[in-house]
Amino acid sequence: MMQFNRCTAFLGLIILWCLTIAQAFGQTHKTERVVALSGPSKQRYELNSGWLCKNVKEVSRSGAELSRADFSVKNWMPATVPGTILTTLVNNSKIPDPFYGMNNTKIPDVYHTGNDHYTYWFVKDFEEKAIGNEQVWLEFRGINYKAELFLNGKKINKEKLEGMHLRHHYNITGLLAANGKNRLAVIVYPPDFPGAPNGGQGGDGTIARGLTTQYTAGWDWIQPIRDRNTGIWDKVTIEKTRMVNLKNPHIITLVPGKRLPEGPQQPAVIKVSAELENPTSKAVHGFLQYKLAGQLIRKAATLVPNQTTTVSLPDFTLQNPKLWWPNGYGKQDLYSLKLSFVSNSSELLDEEKVNVGVRQIDNIWNEHTRSMGAYVNGQKVFIKGGNWIISDAMLRFSDARYDAEIRYHKDMNLNLIRIWGGAITERPEFYNACDKYGLLVFQDFWFSGDCNGRWEDPMKKDDQWTRRNYPDNHNLVLTAAEDQIKMIRNHPSLAFWCGGNEITPPDDILLPLRDEILPRLDGTRKFFDFSNSDEMSFNDLGGNGDGPYGIQDPKSFWGNRTFPYNSEVGSVGVGDYVSLQRFIPEENMTAPQFKGKVDSVWNYHRYIGYDEHIDPYGKPKNARDFAMKAQLVNYDQYRALMEGYSSHMWDWYTGSIIWKTQNPWTALRGQMYDYYLDVNACLYGLRKGAAPLHVMMNPLDSMVSVVNNGFSTRRNLMVQASVYDMEGKNYFYSQAFNEVGASSVRKLFKMDQFLKKLDKKEEVFVLLRILDGQKAILSENIYWLPAKDGNYSGLQQMKNAALEVKATVISKGKIVVSLSNAPGNPVAFFNRIALINRETGKRILPAFFDDNYVSVLPGETKKITIEYTDESGLKKALEVYGWNVPEQKIEIN
Known part of the structure; x- marks a missing residue:
């Protein structure tokens, strides 16, 4: 037995020596055997409870004193971290819920109070110490707007932190208390230029002088957020490693050729690299490695002291990969990839886990439509998107809320979400949900035409040329851009980068970002200079642009041509009566009347008029009646919007993005579900109109057609059309067998002559269905047509159905x-x-x-x-x- 053990050990040393030599020359080692690793996995946890805070005007001590464990914080207020000052004040009942009624008007605004009113000290006690060669790291994933950090009587950051869109990472090993009992103290300052909340888009615009959320000074869909999102607004994390910190891994997947979601796949190429930080005074020798599909890919590396080294692994060819597809086109398969760095003695020094979606996204100009076309895994995808602001205007984020909101977008049959430039780079948890549900993401950087000078605006303090150079610190923007790109670049759902909303950044930001930073840090995604640039969409109707906004005649979506890849096209979105009750006091529950004065609370919550579109269903008797009739309009609007765009797929359009699908507060416009995550009819009208296989009728000429968004021809389909009158009598019209080509629209027949025969009927329902060979219903669509005068008097007189x-x-x-x-x-x-x-x-x-x-x-x-x-x-x-x-x-x- 002793002789056998010695031989085995000797053979193991030979294998390890050969493997080391091979990897030193950058070879890929492919085997089922993984070298045994010693040492614990990375320990990471959040500091998300037990925080206390106090306003700066009530604190006379320094950060060094406050961060000592013996300093009493007995009377300090419990703080919500991650969160904003406003969130903490609401949670401690110091201010009323700003999303209810007119409560927001009762909360002091930072512009009027001065910054000290929302400048707070935060303290947090935690237990941690480093043993042996362990390294302890502190990360703030987001602070708004400036901050100073202290730990156990010592200052962590030499210079004051600045900028909302930036992570801050520190090695605190040498600052930890010997007994493991530590105190962290952080002072957080609001933006230097909070901006006057004067009712303009972004207030007076000066909020954009800093690198922060522009919407917080107010917009046409939200009232000002009084603290301008000041606070430790994102996660605070402690992590422990050995001598090496593996960070910012980068995974690229290349999927050549034109693929289908089903069947065997040709190989894909996986490219992996990572940054390796060695904070010690000695060189570290080891291997960067990962295992995928039963094979180990590794490369030897020597990490010099006190430096960060980027190591690129050999490319890996993944056989028969499971591909990631957008919603409606295929599955969202994900591979779990554990990237680790091990020493030459097989000690695990650090590791990171990444979910990898194998896909390739390309953009090809469509000369016919004069707009960009999106391709995923070689297949063209008709973009059906929604504009997203932010999950919560007080930054109360959670995995569960993100998951629910993105699932709603999946349920709408959308395949893209655009992150609007006046808010944030969305969080990794948002992207996790998009990865899961198949929503491509169009990520803006932090600029808007309103604040950054696209238009002359009397509400703005500075002229266009001054605003054109916002924010003040351009180097800070570039630093933040690099950081945020690294934070989200591995997500398969991230599809496009965009310089800003309706305007480019200044040239000394735009050009480095476009020509150097993105190619270096990503290199795989299309960058649009701004959201409605010529490069994205152009036509002879007036160049680039977006809109229209507000409620429209449903026929207009079919007949009026807009921009061929419309980044913002919108309508209304009031919730039902139960939704309204959540934030409108009973005394303000007054139904808006066409051409009438709107109640103050409705107006404050940015109600957009339904104009004459409610009255054809009968003038609202009360708010409950109004809300019910609004749902009919909601459903009809968004179904018609997506049907109209789909009917001209690849002819007029390569896609459209709805302005907007959600609100981060209790607004009364542009939403498919309310702030409380309750659905309204917009969602289901849109879901119907955006279905991957859909039968529909053009209201202009009664042409029935079928849309097939899939990559394969659909054969042996029966299309049925029927008409029901208000009493429920069925007048069967037509049925036909058809096939519909891949990613196309097929016109079938008109119903105009048949409908004319029913002129004696006041109004009718038109039922359209697609059936398969087993008579299963694949698509169903019911329209309610008005009388000749445009009114729905027949609906108003319908008998009840039990x-x-x-x-x-x-x-x-x-x-x-x-x-x-x-x-x-x-x-x-x-x-x-x-x-x-x-x-x-x-x-x-x-x-x-x-x-x-x-x-x-x-x-x-x-x-x-x-x-x-x-x-x-x-x-x-x-x-x-x-x-x-x-x-x-x-x-x-």
Whole structure:
């Protein structure tokens, strides 16, 4: 036995020596065997509780004193970290909820109070110490706007930190207390130029003199955020490594050729590199390595003392890769890649885990449409996008909220989200959700035409040329850009970079960013100089641009040509009555009237008029009636928007991006779900119009057509068209077998002559369906057509339909609802389903419906699936009501 052990050990040394020699020459080692590693994995945790704070005017001691463990902070206020000053004050009941009613007007604004009012000291006690060769690192992922840091009586940062969009990373090993009991003290200052909240876009514009969120001075969809997002707003993390800190890994995937989501795949190439920081006084020898698909890829490296070295591994050819696709086109497969650095003696010194989506994104100019076309894995993708501001205007982010919001975008059948330039570089948790659900991301940098000088604006303090050079510190912008690129570049969902919203950065920012920084740090994604640049979209109707905004005649989306890759096209989005009750006081629940004066609270929350589009359904009797009729308009607007763009796919358009799909506060415009994550009819109208396989009717000429967004021809499809009158009688019209080519629109037949025969009918419903060979419904679409005078008097006179509703739990967090309408009834029209807490009557949020605001035909049953987060002891019920269906509460089996 002794002889066997000696031989085995000797053979192991020979293998390790050969492997070392091979890797020293940059060879890829491919084997199932992984060298055993010693030492613990990286320890990382957040400092996200136990923080205390106090206003600077109440503190007379220095940071060195405050950061000593023996300094008493007995009477300090509990602080929310990560979070803003405003969040902490709300959580301590020092100010009212600024999102409710007119409460925001009761909160002092930093522009009027001076910066000291929102300058706060934060302290946090934590236990940590370094043992042996351990290194301890402190990271702030975001502070707004300036800060000074102290630990155990010593200052950490030599110069005051500045800039919201920037991570700060420190080796604190030498500052830790010997007994492991440490205190961190941080003073945070608001932006130097908070800007006057004078009602302009970004207030007087001077908020843009600093590198911070421009929207916080106010916009046409939000009121000013009084502290301008001041605070330790993002995660604070402690991590422990050995002698090496592996950071900013970079993974590139190359997928040549034109691929399909199904079947075997040709190989893809994986390129991996990382930064390796050696904070010690001695050189470190070892290997950077990772394992993928059962194979180990590694490279020898020598890390010189007190320096950071970038190491690139040999390219790896991944056989038959599982590819990542945008929503609606295929699966979002992800590989888990653990990148590690080990010493020559196989001691694990540090590691990072990265989820890798294997895909390639390209942009090719479409000469016919005069706009850029997006290609993923060699396939052209028709962009159906939404503009995103930020999850919460008080920066109360969470993984669960991000996941819910991005899932809603998936449920809308969208495939892209654009991050608007007046907010932030979105967080890795946002990108994780986009990776999961298949939403491509169009990431703006931090500029806007409003604040940065595109237009002459009497609301702005400075002239256009002065604003054109905002922010003041251009070097800071470039430093932040490098950092934020490194933070998010590995996410497969990140598809495009953009210099700014409707304007480029100044040239001494734009040119280094475009020509040097992005090629060096990324090199795989298209960079648009600004969001509606000629390079993205251009036509003879007026060059580049965006819009229109606001409510429109649904026919206009079909007939009026706009910009061929429209970065912002928008409409309305008021929630239902329950949504309005969450933030509008009862005394202000007054229905807006066409051409009438709007209530002060509605106006404050940026209500955008529904103009004459509500009145055809009957002048609203009250706010509840208004909200119900608004949902009809919402649904019709967004269905028509996406259908109109899709009908001209590859002819007029390569894509469109809706302004906007969500609000970071309780606004009354541009949203598919409200701030509380409750859905409205916009979401389901858009979901219908953006379906990957969809049958639709052009309201201009009644042409029925089918859209196929898939990469393969759809064959053996039966398209049916029927008409129902207000009593529920069915007038069957047509059926036809057809095939529809890949990524195309096919016109089938017009219904105008048939509809003319029904002129005697006041109004009708038009039912369109696509069926497969087994008669399963693949697509269904129901239009409600007005009378000749444009009014819906027939809808107003419809008889009630007694809808039979059953609900059954089929698994944890999943319910199936059955809606049945008896023969002889009229159409059970436009039914809203809500999942509620049976004891409180409040809605359970978020809840995800595979359809909502649904209509059930006479003699038919429709099934709806609901998914939600189930909690122990949660008693659930269902609430259902419709246009002509009385409200009912249903027990769940």
